[in-house]
Amino acid sequence: VLLKEVIDNSIDEFIVGFGNKIDIQIQDNRVKVRDYGRGIPLGKLVECVSQINTGAKYNDDVFQFSVGMNGVGTKAVNALSSYFRVIAIRDGKAKEAIFEQGKLKSEKLAATKPGTKNGTYFEFVPDETIFGKYSFNMEYVEKRLWNYAYLNAGLTLTLNGKPYESKNGLLDLLTNELESESLYSIGSYNGLHLKFAFTHTNTYGENYFSFVNGQYTSDGGTHLNAFKEGFIKGVNDFFHESYKSEDIREGITAAILVKVKDPVFESQTKNKLGNTDIRQWVVGEVQSGLDDWLHKNPKAAEMLQKKIEANEKLRTELSAVKKEAKEAAKKVSIRIPKLDDCRFHLEDGAKGQNSMIFITEGQSASGVMTHSRDANTQAIFSLRGKPENMYGKKQSDIYKNDELYQLMMALGIENSVENLKYSKIVIATDADNDGFHIRNLVLTFFLGYFEELVTSGRVWILETPLFRVRTKKENIYCYSEDERDKAQAKLGKNCETSRFKGLGEINPSEFRQFIDPKTMHLTPVEISQLKIVPQLLSFYMGKNTPERRHFIEEHLLSNADIDV
Incomplete structure (x- = not known):
């Protein structure tokens, strides 16, 4: 988001006819962005990056089709960065301002070298005291840069020297x-x-x-x-x-x-x-x-x-299958048996904006989560075990699979993805091989029949701690072996380390923090390009080809501990 806010300003310069190139560098979490627009007016440089309600975009005549008119972007980047540097270059002169944690540390005015083009240079380092340990998702950044290129024919963006440009939008x-x-x-x-x-x-x-x-x-x-x-x-x-x-x-x-x-x-x-x-x-x-x-x-x-x-024709054929499935469901139960629903949904407006459904593995995990959740906005759907691999199946086959049919009905997406009941769909399986397999089977189901759920950013993976390191006075939950080692070093040799093998092993009183919207760890499920989806599903979820067998053998060997 911080990178986007800075690039948006450069894009706005291009839109009004100034500067057709934007250079971006990301290295060691330090971001540098240089555009070749008009440059921020030297006398207003500090105000434009530190004071709300300042900047040219409040003038509608100048920026009629700007991405945003609220003047918040670069100020927020400044406030959320441990280091923030901006240089405005205009007509042979340049002004620099340096901030730390949003506070101005220095500013200076100087002449530029002959031939230096007008524009603005931003450099910032997001603040770890605010964001914690972080890294840039470069695949996500590249996708966003391609979007900028598609929407702005004639503009060239570069990321660490690689160009992004489009002629046909x-x-x-x-x-x-x-x-x-x-x-x-x-x-x-x-x-x-x-x-x-x-x-x-x-x-x-x-x-x-x-x-x-x-x-x-x-x-x-x-x-x-x-x-x-x-x-x-x-x-x-x-x-x-x-x-x-x-x-x-x-x-x-x-x-x-x-x-x-x-x-x-x-x-x-x-x-x-x-x-x-x-x-x-x-x-x-x-x-x-x-x-x-x-x-x-x-x-x-x-x-x-x-x-x-x-x-x-397909819809007509499906209608008969749907009718049979619904009649069978009525005989079993009026409600969806594996769903512990929440009180508010997307249709409830602001109250349901943060609603989410957790797809869990087995009764023990769903039991823990049900006792730990916020019943207003968090629903739980429990899978019996490994669902069927739906790769290559017809849409009508959903109605022949009771578990996936119930999941579809729980989400409210039978007739359209637009009817989705929850803001987020969170896959919450154990951090072991069976859990990863179930995760892939659920994603195969979504990508095969409801691809828009994934492409619109609705599907997430819940990351739960692998270890707990504790003493009588302090508990530290660790999401990796590296975090575990640091926690052990911090708490000393008398600490006790536990490995969580499954979600059902975690006490409900402890588990609450792992699904609290303010503290839980979620990883978005993203697709770089739609064209790779059929290839990925075919390779990983299709027939057991020699290529896949070779891939498995190669990666098993590379990750194994072999004593010779």
Whole structure:
């Protein structure tokens, strides 16, 4: 987030026509960002990075389509960094200011070397006293830089010398995400304030990449809803049909960018757009843009119609299977037997924003978590053991598997991922081989049928401690062998060390801190590109090929202790 806030300022300079390159370096948790825009006015440098409500972005005429207008970004980075340095270069002069823990330590003004380009240089080190031990997820950083490149044709970003640039914008995004997976050539539209690209694949579910003024909105919002509405209307108008929305959207992958003068986001992280006044014009422009593209690409239009009709047939077949499954479920129980639900869900607005469901392994683990949880926002779903490997199965097979059917119903996603009941889905299995296998089987289920849950950032892994090191006065919980060794050194030779083999072994009174939203350790499940999903699932969860056998043997040997 800190890196994003700094880059956003440089992107805004590019948007208004200044500077077409941004250089980024990340080394030993020290970040350096140099843009070639106009540079912060020298007389306002210290104010712009340390005082709230200062900066040019409060002038709408200057930054009409800025990512944010609130002037908080670089001030927050400064306050959250142990070291923060900024240099503004303008017309042969440069001013430097250095801060530590948000406090100004020095500032100086000097002339620059001949030929030095205007712009701004930021350097910062996130504060370990605030964030604890940390490291940058470089795969995540690279993905975000690609997004910046796709949304800003003509801009070149470099990360540690590697360039990121795009000529065709959103078309490049979908091309790189899908490669040859699309059923027809990728469609695209480029308007002044709206751009979108789309295609269909043979995967289940829907996938969207939505952006506002260059900001990735992982939770969508009014612009994405308007795009979906316009797409459905455009398809039905073109084919003179009344296809159902689910038949049109099943298997779609699309990217959309809207430029909004006064974007209203739900938080500083800007994950979801709230502007309602954009709906009408976005719907209309998507509808007309899609109609124009379909007329110009008749073969693609024909493939799209075949896909919709195939979806229609599949839905009809599924409806009979769904009916049987629901009748069987009614005979067993009115409620979902393996679900200990929470009080509030996403549909309850602010009260359900932090709701989550833990998918646990066995009754002992779910029992511990049920006694430790916050019943208002934390639900527990207990798996009987290892669920079935659903790789390569049909969607109708979900209804023949009682456990996965119950999980789908517990999440509320039978008809659409949009109906998800919880903000987070947390896979909470033991930190052993069986636990890792169960984790992979659950992820295979999600990626095979409900891929959007993962791509929208809803799925997480709960990290629980492996060791407890304690004395009569102090307990230290350790998530790695390195942490265990440090704890043992701190508490001395008389300390006692316990290894947790399973979640069920942890006392409920101790376990509360491990699922407390303020202190629990969660790791997001992320995908670098959609095109790698079929390859990964085929390799790890498909048939036992010689390649996989060789991979297992090689890695088993490399991790084994062998006495010769």
